[in-house]
Amino acid sequence: MASSVFATLVLSGCGGQSVCADGEVLKTVKKLFDQQQFGQFIQASPTIFVVQEESATLASVDKEGGKSLCSVLVQLDILEMSRFTGTSDADLAKMKQEAPKRGLPLTKDYLVNYTVQPMASGQNFVTVLP
Template identity: 55%
Template sequence: MIKSSLYSSSIAFMLACCLSACGEEPLCRRPEVLEKVKQLFDQQQFGSFIHAPNVFKVREESATLYTNRPEGGVSKCSVLMTTDLIEMLRLSGQQSAEDIEKIRQEAPKKGFSLTKDDLVTYLVQPLSSGKHYVTVFP
């Protein structure tokens, strides 16, 4: 019984090491990958010419590996992206600063959230140059 338990726990450890590259930062959570995911998500929302640096925030701790295809090293990942609705209002320019402040104060009292979370799914493929090719699904 103990042998079986040791065997299964060592297999679990080896599998965990393969998925996380044993001590290396997981591919889905690498800063350069998450920065590219944020940039691509931003472009999906606003297009290529409008940059909104404070509207979207990547919740790095939520980055998760779904699957890992050994051929080509492609990893399918997901992460939560938080949208700051107050910053979105500021960016639109259709609300005055006083209106935005009033919304900021009144929304929580009425049970409205000032943020919104989106689950973003993306693929990461390591390139021979050491960089990563990132694709975000619509």
């Protein structure tokens, strides 16, 4: 499912908060992560992968270039993914009922690493790392 796409995008500037947790940066991270998972031309449901905004963390800052290395958790909703891939409602109900009995999770977390680099224009250049 995951490809080794090296995704980048330019977006508008951030406010006074940490650049890693900036809403526009995280929105871009989600978009790029979705593209890594599904490709550029498949529009997946926005509820399949959900960025856990409170987990956004600054790992390091390159003092010379001002590039920030960040990470965030992105949660996969397995039922939503199954629905997207065409699983029937009856099978989804069965999965929802049986998973807890078997100790199987209905979500999976991915750690996504990304960089944010400020540009002279005041915008940020966001790169989601493979």
